[in-house]
Structure formats: structure tokens, C-alpha cells
Amino acid sequence: MSYQKSQFKQFQVLHLTGEVDLSNSAKMRGCLLELLDTGKNVLIDFTNLIYLDSSGIATLIEALSLAKEKQLELAIVGANGAPLQVLELTRLNQVFTLYDNFDEVDSE
Amino acid sequence: MANANTNHKIASPAVIQVNNLNAHYGKVQILKNINLCLEQGNILVIMGGSGSGKSTLMKHLLALKKPSSGQVLIEGSDINKINAKALAKQRMRMGVAFQGGALLSSLTVGENIKLPLHHHHKLDAKTIDIMTRLKLDLMNLGGAEHLMPSQLSGGMLKRAGLARAVIQDPKLLFFDEPSAGLDPVTSVELDQLILKLRSAMSMSIVVVTHDLDSAFTIADKITILNEGEIIITGTVDEIKQCADERVQNLIHRKARNNQVDGDKFLKHLTTGMQ
Numbered sequence: 001m002s003y004q005k006s007q008f009k010q011f012q013v014l015h016l017t018g019e020v021d022l023s024n025s026a027k028m029r030g031c032l033l034e035l036l037d038t039g040k041n042v043l044i045d046f047t048n049l050i051y052l053d054s055s056g057i058a059t060l061i062e063a064l065s066l067a068k069e070k071q072l073e074l075a076i077v078g079a080n081g082a083p084l085q086v087l088e089l090t091r092l093n094q095v096f097t098l099y100d101n102f103d104e105v106d107s108e
Numbered sequence: 109m110a111n112a113n114t115n116h117k118i119a120s121p122a123v124i125q126v127n128n129l130n131a132h133y134g135k136v137q138i139l140k141n142i143n144l145c146l147e148q149g150n151i152l153v154i155m156g157g158s159g160s161g162k163s164t165l166m167k168h169l170l171a172l173k174k175p176s177s178g179q180v181l182i183e184g185s186d187i188n189k190i191n192a193k194a195l196a197k198q199r200m201r202m203g204v205a206f207q208g209g210a211l212l213s214s215l216t217v218g219e220n221i222k223l224p225l226h227h228h229h230k231l232d233a234k235t236i237d238i239m240t241r242l243k244l245d246l247m248n249l250g251g252a253e254h255l256m257p258s259q260l261s262g263g264m265l266k267r268a269g270l271a272r273a274v275i276q277d278p279k280l281l282f283f284d285e286p287s288a289g290l291d292p293v294t295s296v297e298l299d300q301l302i303l304k305l306r307s308a309m310s311m312s313i314v315v316v317t318h319d320l321d322s323a324f325t326i327a328d329k330i331t332i333l334n335e336g337e338i339i340i341t342g343t344v345d346e347i348k349q350c351a352d353e354r355v356q357n358l359i360h361r362k363a364r365n366n367q368v369d370g371d372k373f374l375k376h377l378t379t380g381m382q
Contacts, residue, residue, distance in 0.1 A: 021277070022229050022231070022276060022277070025231070025235065026230065026231060026232065026235075029232060029235065053277040054239045054242055054243065054275075054277055055229075055231060055235055055239055055277075057238075057239075057242060058234075058235045058236075058237075058238035058239040058242060059235055061238050061242075062232075062234050062235065062238060082310065085307075085308055086308060086309070088308075089246070089304070089308035089309075090242055090245075090246070
């Protein structure tokens with residue numbers, strides 16, 4: 001997995017590329033917690049994410065819980081393929097705000 | 109019963125490839141020239157009567173036994189030729205759900221399930237807790253985290269064992285006798301769970317079972333063993349249409365033919381006597 005950060009409207013964006021699994025989910029966790037520490041809303045860009053295992057899912061849940069505590073928004077954009085299936089299987093598609101793409105975020 | 113997997117894709121690289129496998133216990137040959145293949149994302153069910161070699165075959169697929177001859181390739185690597193480190197790495201990608209659940213009785217269900225994560229990975233405790241709850245929830249065991257194994261029913265024990273087997277998101281899952289000792293409704297629920305794991309987590313799965321209904325529900329391919337030999341490997345339809353008497357006996361639950369060849373039987377009873 002590799003990642004990049006950027007800014008989009010009121011969001012700090014974390015762009016994920018590749019596979020999130022047991023070997024690197026801690027890195028994603030550190031990055032998400034750091035972003036939430038800035039006190040800004042966070043968008044996680046899944047457009048180029050091809051695999052998300054349960055350690056990645058657990059990290060997202062922890063980050064969402066923290067965001068809610070801080071009254072911040074944490075949403076996912078561009079989920080597709082296997083990561084989207086995993087979100088659906090775990091019913092987290094009903095817990096997270098999911099945007100199909102950045103245009104949809106823009107129109108909110 | 110209809111096969112639920114008719115639309116499932118099959119053509120993908122082999123996760124398991126067994127070539128000309130022979131195995132002995134002492135001088136007794138247990139497995140004879142076994143050849144089989146499990147493709148990515150498929151479910152292979154191994155069936156056969158007691159003593160047919162199912163468990164021995166599974167032990168060979170897990171590299172718990174060395175064959176007398178032949179190869180077991182997991183994702184292209186011969187698991188009997190790779191070094192211990194590579195084998196350990198390969199095993200990290202495998203999950204095994206044992207017949208009785210094999211939970212440690214002194215730990216809670218949650219502690220049992222977390223065990224492989226604490227042992228093999230450096231994850232934050234919160235991440236591990238959430239992963240455990242996700243897997244328990246997937247197995248319809250939400251709320252059982254703090255129970256002791258002795259407080260679970262047979263079906264719950266199986267599902268807890270399965271939760272532990274999949275806690276590391278293995279690419280390859282082995283499930284030994286999922287329906288043994290379970291009532292029919294719980295068995296059906298477990299079948300649905302196996303199918304769910306395959307589709308959602310892209311797992312390739314090997315199931316050893318006696319249960320025909322279960323095999324016909326979940327299998328992409330079924331291998332039937334008899335006295336250490338494969339009689340047939342085929343789809344559910346191919347198995348149902350197989351003319352071999354031993355396969356038909358297994359499908360229709362007929363007792364083995366008790367007829368003997370008189371001379372051979374007499375020789376068997378008297379050979380080696382003083």
C-alpha cells in the first residue's frame with residue numbers, strides 16, 4: 001500500500017493505492033489518526049485501492065469512532081471492487097458515508 | 109439439492125495442485141497416486157467413508173505429513189521442499205477450522221480468536237478488538253466474545269473455531285467436518301457461511317465432510333476417496349451421474365457390498381497362520 005495526502009474543499013484527503021493488509025494497516029492507522037488530530041474532516045479515497053482486509057476495516061472503524069467523538073466527518077470516496085464488497089459484507093456501507101466520486105462530494 | 113455455485117467463475121490459477129501423491133503408515137499404503145487441483149476462489153469438497161484417507165490427505169495438504177512420493181504444491185511451491193521459514197509464511201496464509209473447534213478451554217471465545225493476531229502481528233489492541241468483533245459478527249456470534257468455550261453449543265463452537273481460522277483473512281481455508289454433530293438447520297447455516305466467506309473474502313476452501321447435502325450445496329468440485337484412491341473428482345452433476353457403484357452407494361447411503369470372493373477370503377483369514 002502507498003498513500004498520498006491532499007486537500008479537497010473542507011476535507012483532508014488520504015488517497016490509498018494498492019492493498020491494505022496485516023502488514024501495513026498500522027501505517028494507515030497512524031496516518032488516519034494524524035489527520036484526525038488536525039481537527040479537519042477526512043475523506044479516504046479508495047479509487048485505487050484493490051484490497052482491504054479486516055485489519056484495514058478495523059482501522060477504519062476506529063477512525064470513524066474517533067471522528068464522531070471529535071464531531072468531525074470521515075467519509076469514503078470511490079470504493080469499488082473487493083474493498084466495496086467487504087464493506088457491504090460487514091454492513092459498514094450502512095455505517096460510513098460513501099461517495100461514488102469527488103464530483104458527488106463536490107455537489108453535497 | 110441445487111448447486112448454489114453454478115454461476116461462479118472457475119478458470120483461475122491453481123491454489124493447490126497435488127501430483128501423484130502416495131502416503132504410507134509403516135508398510136500400509138494410505139494414499140495411492142492422488143492427483144487433484146483447487147482453483148482460486150473455488151470450494152473443493154473431499155468425501156469418502158471412514159478410513160478412506162480423507163484426514164490423511166488433509167494432513168498432507170497442510171504439510172503435517174510428508175508423502176512417500178509425489179508433490180503438494182500450494183500456490184506453485186512444493187510445501188515439502190521449501191524451508192521452514194517459507195513454510196511458516198505459507199501457513200500464515202492458511203486457516204484451519206478443526207472438527208471440534210479446538211478452542212483453548214481456559215480462554216474466552218474472544219481471547220481464542222485473537223490468539224493468532226497477538227502471536228504473529230504487531231497490531232494495536234483496538235484494531236485487534238474490532239477485528240475480533242467483526243469476525244464474531246460475521247459468524248453470528250455477536251455477544252459471545254466473553255463466554256468460555258464450555259458455555260457454547262456445538263454449532264457455536266464450530267463457528268467460533270471458524271472465526272479463529274479466518275481472523276488473519278487467509279487465502280486458503282481448510283474445514284474439517286463442518287457439519288459433524290450438528291443439527292440440520294445449523295449445518296445449513298454453516299454451509300451458507302462457507303459460501304459467504306468464499307465470495308466476500310475471495311477464499312479458496314477445502315472442506316472434508318461426510319455430509320452429502322452440504323457437499324452438494326457448497327462444492328465447485330467434489331473428490332471422492334475410497335481406500336486411499338480417488339474414485340472421481342467432478343462437479344456436483346458429474347458426481348450424481350457417475351456410474352461407479354461405490355459413488356452411487358455413497359450418494360444413496362447404501363451399505364458396502366458384503367459379498368466376498370470365497371477363495372480370496374479364506375486365504376485372507378488363514379495366510380500366515382502357524
